[in-house]
Amino acid sequence: MYYSNILETIGNTPMVKINKVVAGIPALVLLKGDTFNPGHSIKDRMALKMLEDAEKRGDIQPGGTIIECTSGNTGMGLAIAAAVKGYHSIFTTSDKQSKEKIDLLKAMGAEVIVCPTNVEPDDPKSYYSVARKLSEEMPNSFWVNQYDNLSNRLAHYESTGPEIWEQTGGKITHLIAGVGTGGTISGTGRYLKEQNPDLKVWGIDTYGSVFKKYHETGVFDEKEIYPYITEGIGEDILPKNVDFEVIDLFEKVTDKDGALMARRLAREEGILLGYSAGSAFAGLHQLKDQLTKDDIVVVVIHDHGSRYVGKIYNDDWMRERGFLEEELKVKDIIAKKEDKAFRSVQVTNTVREVFKMMKENDISQMPVMNGEDIQGSVTESTILSFLLENPMANAEKLIADIMGPAFPIVSEDLSCRQMVRYINKNSSAVIARDKTGTLHILTEYDIIQAV
Numbered sequence: 502m503y504y505s506n507i508l509e510t511i512g513n514t515p516m517v518k519i520n521k522v523v524a525g526i527p528a529l530v531l532l533k534g535d536t537f538n539p540g541h542s543i544k545d546r547m548a549l550k551m552l553e554d555a556e557k558r559g560d561i562q563p564g565g566t567i568i569e570c571t572s573g574n575t576g577m578g579l580a581i582a583a584a585v586k587g588y589h590s591i592f593t594t595s596d597k598q599s600k601e602k603i604d605l606l607k608a609m610g611a612e613v614i615v616c617p618t619n620v621e622p623d624d625p626k627s628y629y630s631v632a633r634k635l636s637e638e639m640p641n642s643f644w645v646n647q648y649d650n651l652s653n654r655l656a657h658y659e660s661t662g663p664e665i666w667e668q669t670g671g672k673i674t675h676l677i678a679g680v681g682t683g684g685t686i687s688g689t690g691r692y693l694k695e696q697n698p699d700l701k702v703w704g705i706d707t708y709g710s711v712f713k714k715y716h717e718t719g720v721f722d723e724k725e726i727y728p729y730i731t732e733g734i735g736e737d738i739l740p741k742n743v744d745f746e747v748i749d750l751f752e753k754v755t756d757k758d759g760a761l762m763a764r765r766l767a768r769e770e771g772i773l774l775g776y777s778a779g780s781a782f783a784g785l786h787q788l789k790d791q792l793t794k795d796d797i798v799v800v801v802i803h804d805h806g807s808r809y810v811g812k813i814y815n816d817d818w819m820r821e822r823g824f825l826e827e828e829l830k831v832k833d834i835i836a837k838k839e840d841k842a843f844r845s846v847q848v849t850n851t852v853r854e855v856f857k858m859m860k861e862n863d864i865s866q867m868p869v870m871n872g873e874d875i876q877g878s879v880t881e882s883t884i885l886s887f888l889l890e891n892p893m894a895n896a897e898k899l900i901a902d903i904m905g906p907a908f909p910i911v912s913e914d915l916s917c918r919q920m921v922r923y924i925n926k927n928s929s930a931v932i933a934r935d936k937t938g939t940l941h942i943l944t945e946y947d948i949i950q951a952v
């Protein structure tokens with residue numbers, strides 16, 4: 502069995518149970534895995550539908566040009582369809598979008614025009630205006646306009662909704678999805694509510710977007726609009742595809758919480774997803790008190806994490822934005838240590854001397870030095886086993902004869918998380934040299950004290 506072309510592989514994506522990231526949430530939580538589409542995002546569905554509906558209406562002729570303003574995913578879906586169907590494509594996008602997304606569109610043969618993010622939608626430089634102008638000037642071109650083109654939400658009404666209904670055996674109680682153009686949540690939500698009017702549809706919004714306030718008050722408040730970092734969700738306009746009647750509530754998620762949650766999904770579930778997927782799961786956590794153990798929640802995610810390797814999956818990027826707590830480092834443990842004395846013994850010391858020193862100072866391990874050089878280590882248990890196994894042994898034996906390997910030496914800039922990897926049954930401590938050259942011995946006890 503084979504498909505006639507890649508477009509036939511769009512949709513029928515798997516549903517996957519989420520296990521660890523949903524700890525504390527009473528309901529069964531399922532992820533609708535739309536990263537399995539050929540463009541690695543859910544937008545392949547609506548891109549194809551918008552294009553095919555335009556073909557049916559005669560809005561685009563063979564060899565024509567597809568024009569769209571897109572943050573990347575719709576562009577990818579359109580570019581795939583354009584390649585298969587033989588159209589040219591031009592995409593306008595905002596300078597906030599990841600470079601990966603833009604390069605990917607170019608890789609698919611599209612032309613990309615990058616426009617400034619922080620301008621009004623009706624500013625001639627905005628990516629909406631540039632797309633509109635191009636479509637007016639170019640013959641045989643079709644401006645897709647995913648915001649107001651209702652084939653967008655229809656695609657989800659016809660495919661995403663029925664798939665979820667079938668995959669949950671009609672048992673879904675809550676649908677959660679990020680809202681950008683609104684196509685995903687409105688189309689999917691409407692289909693599902695037609696099957697079960699009690700179903701709840703929760704939209705995930707960002708701080709800096711107008712949706713939540715508009716939904717709750719009917720007021721389009723420009724004061725709600727400000728720049729944010731999350732990609733794909735939240736808007737400064739009201740797209741026609743957002744069906745406010747279908748959506749029961751909007752929940753706003755911060756840039757930081759969305760990014761951190763996406764990272765957890767990768768590390769704890771093995772599922773590498775985009776930024777807005779993190780926001781959707783962070784929103785789910787914020788709303789968990791409204792769920793019960795009998796509920797079945799489906800979280801529809803939008804895209805794959807490979808497009809965000811330079812962003813949310815990059816520690817420096819995260820740190821620069823204050824999204825990562827500063828990690829505890831070896832130097833922090835040194836600073837917090839009350840007794841900073843570096844107690845060591847020399848290779849020329851006897852077992853008896855070393856044992857006495859350990860008892861007097863109440864310490865369990867020590868480095869063994871040859872002058873200034875670290876030669877080995879000795880622990881309480883090494884000495885005890887030596888004495889027990891050799892009852893006749895001479896405690897005047899040199900410690901060098903029974904010492905173990907030297908403790909690992911670590912940099913004071915090493916993170917604590919990495920440092921603990923060096924502490925195991927073969928090595929009960931590590932040695933760190935600070936900026937002044939002074940040596941410090943650090944044990945698990947010191948880490949616990951510092952934490």
Ligand SMILES: Cc1ncc(COP(=O)(O)O)c(C=O)c1O
Pocket residue numbers: 572574575679680681682683684685686732733734775776777778803804
């Ligand atoms: C990454 C990402 N998340 C979420 C969305 C929102 O989906 P919709 O436009 O269907 O509301 C989009 C849409 O552009 C997106 O690209």
